[in-house]
Amino acid sequence: MEILFLGATKTVTGSKYLLTFGAQKILLDCGLFQGFKGLRLRNWDDLPVRPHDVESVILSHAHIDHSGYIPLLIQNGFRGPIYSTSGTKDLCAILLPDSGHLQEEEANFANRHNYSKHHPALPLYTREEAEDALKHFQTKPYDISFSPIPDLNVKFLKAGHIIGASIVRMNYKGTSIVFTGDLGRPNDIVMRPPALVDETDYLVVESTYGNRLHEREDPRDLLAVVINRTVKRGGSIIIPSFAVGRAQNLLYYIMSLKQQDKIPDIPVFLDSPMSINATDIFCNHLGEHRLSDQQCDLMGKGATYVRESEGSKKLDSHNLSRIIISASGMATGGRILHHLKFFAPDPRNTILFTGYQADGTRGDRMIQGEEEIRIFGEMVPLRAEVVSLSNTSAHADYEEILGWLSHFKRPPKKTFITHGSEASAEALRDKIHEKFGWDCVVPNYLDKEILK
Ligand SMILES: [Zn+2]
Structure with missing residues (x-):
């Protein structure tokens, strides 16, 4: 098994991990880059894989920085299923068309004000293309394994971040990897706490608040x-x-x-x-x-x-x-x-x-x-x-992430820290290393790792 980091490396957007199992390829999350222009331009880059060659997409949750690239993937030739929970599909049904609408508005604005390098400026995708993308979704329940390809078992666990959000657990021929997706909080007033995980060979953990604590006040x-x-x-x-x-x-x-x-x-x-x-x-x-x-x-x-x-x-x-x-x-x-x-x-x-x-x-x-x-x-x-108003975040802070990790009964062989600014990801790497002594890395864009 091999992982290629295509987004959310030293940044919080563009979550996208290409996993290769033998000859077959799967994308875990398919998010849009947002924020600074240098990042947004990456949305226009060709992926290092032909979308046609990707068997399926497994989606941790509906936020656009995890799902917003899907219509573009389809536009460029992807034909497979998109696996998600039903909550994620329901939310994608409102978020993806809205994202298409915003892309169209942005292109129209650029054309009216004539500030695009391209004439005419085009949207990444339209509302209609986003609506069509919903046909690819296949929903899977929490806590029950499914096999998108032979020898690979995938399970969605509740992440407690937003409705439908999942921690994704995969097992391929005896080697396991867990993606936290966006991790919710143990004591949120509204959302339930994230499911606990006690072991995995490899771990990809988010670090949005890797160097910050939320106020504890209600x-x-x-x-x-x-x-x-x-x-x-x-x-x-x-x-x-x-x-x-x-x-x-x-x-x-x-x-x-x-x-x-x-x-x-x-x-x-x-x-x-x-x-x-x-x-x-x-x-x-x-x-x-x-x-x-x-x-x-x-x-x-x-x-x-x-x-x-x-x-x-x-x-x-x-x-x-x-x-x-x-x-x-x-x-x-x-x-x-x-x-x-x-x-x-x-x-x-x-x-x-x-x-x-x-x-x-x-x-x-x-x-x-x-x-x-x-x-x-x-x-x-x-x-x-x-x-x-502070303390309304849907992400665990670093103490809460460390609390979630403390349930592991054995250290992962390697822990990859993503979905956070460079400072935030590095702070979390140091804290995990200090507290648990685990082997942690902060991957760069396009880094590749063999997992065995
Ligand atoms: Zn999110």
């Missing part, structure tokens, strides 16, 4: 303080949120605070069709999270879902305090922009960020304290309070 306590403070001064709370995972957590936090009378019963609006669909999927996968059927029901009843953009515009009013949850999470686009334009100039309001804000995004600049933000070409004064 995020609901801080949320209650912020909501109460804002309502007291007659303002509204505007929450830019990621559609999958974060929006569902927020709805649950707000609902449970209301139930315990820790915040007043002000109206809550979920203003994002993608978040609404993701919430429905969340509620259809009981057992992967800690919420009961009744709690899911309450979550839906506690908020008004706004699908149409006309309804979205009607939410902008200063008459009554309200909570508006809308996309995108870093305020880079989407309906949240209309709300920010309306609510940001009034100091009674609060803009509440709930996740990682990439350098240079509008969200990042607002948190850094900029007094004006540009929205739809117009400078908007930022007088509302800006708050960043």
Whole structure:
């Protein structure tokens, strides 16, 4: 068996591992590179394998940095099945077409402003191509082995990261390898903890937070303080949120605070069709999270879902305090922009960020304290309070990763540390080496290893 690292090496995006078993090849994850231009350009590179020669794709979860290359792989000749859990397929059905739509918008924008080297600028793939890609999916249940090719057994274990997310365990002719995918947290309020693994020959572990710790405080306590403070001064709370995972957590936090009378019963609006669909999927996968059927029901009843953009515009009013949850999470686009334009100039309001804000995004600049933000070409004064809610991450921090690794009964022959910045991956390598004495490496892009 051989592994070729095609992404998520010293970076958090582009997860892609090519595994060779004899003459047969399989891709574990098929993610898009995102972020800095140098990385994004890799999406246009030819793979070092003909997609036609890849037998199948095994997908750890639906996030675009793990799945977003699939439509392109198909466009370039891949014809095999894509194996995933049903939760991953359901989420891919909303995330992949959205990704295609964004690619098309980006190409249109480049053409309108004439800044692309290519004329005309083309999308990596279209919404339609992404929709077609869904036909390749074959779902497999958790905890039951399947054989995509002879002699290879694959099993999905719950990763606790988002709905459908898996730790992937493979065994080929007596040699085993485990991929953590994105690893969830042991004590998350909403998601269940990741399944434990106690042995493997080879391990590929993520390191998004390989050098950081999350706050241990319950995020609901801080949320209650912020909501109460804002309502007291007659303002509204505007929450830019990621559609999958974060929006569902927020709805649950707000609902449970209301139930315990820790915040007043002000109206809550979920203003994002993608978040609404993701919430429905969340509620259809009981057992992967800690919420009961009744709690899911309450979550839906506690908020008004706004699908149409006309309804979205009607939410902008200063008459009554309200909570508006809308996309995108870093305020880079989407309906949240209309709300920010309306609510940001009034100091009674609060803009509440709930996740990682990439350098240079509008969200990042607002948190850094900029007094004006540009929205739809117009400078908007930022007088509302800006708050960043921490400890809502869906990734284990390094203590939590080490805690998960402490269940291994024997050291892997080799541990590969991926899916983290260089500093983060190296910090985790040192910590694992220090604590367990394991042989750990941080692979580079296109590194190859023989596993036997
Ligand atoms: Zn993820």
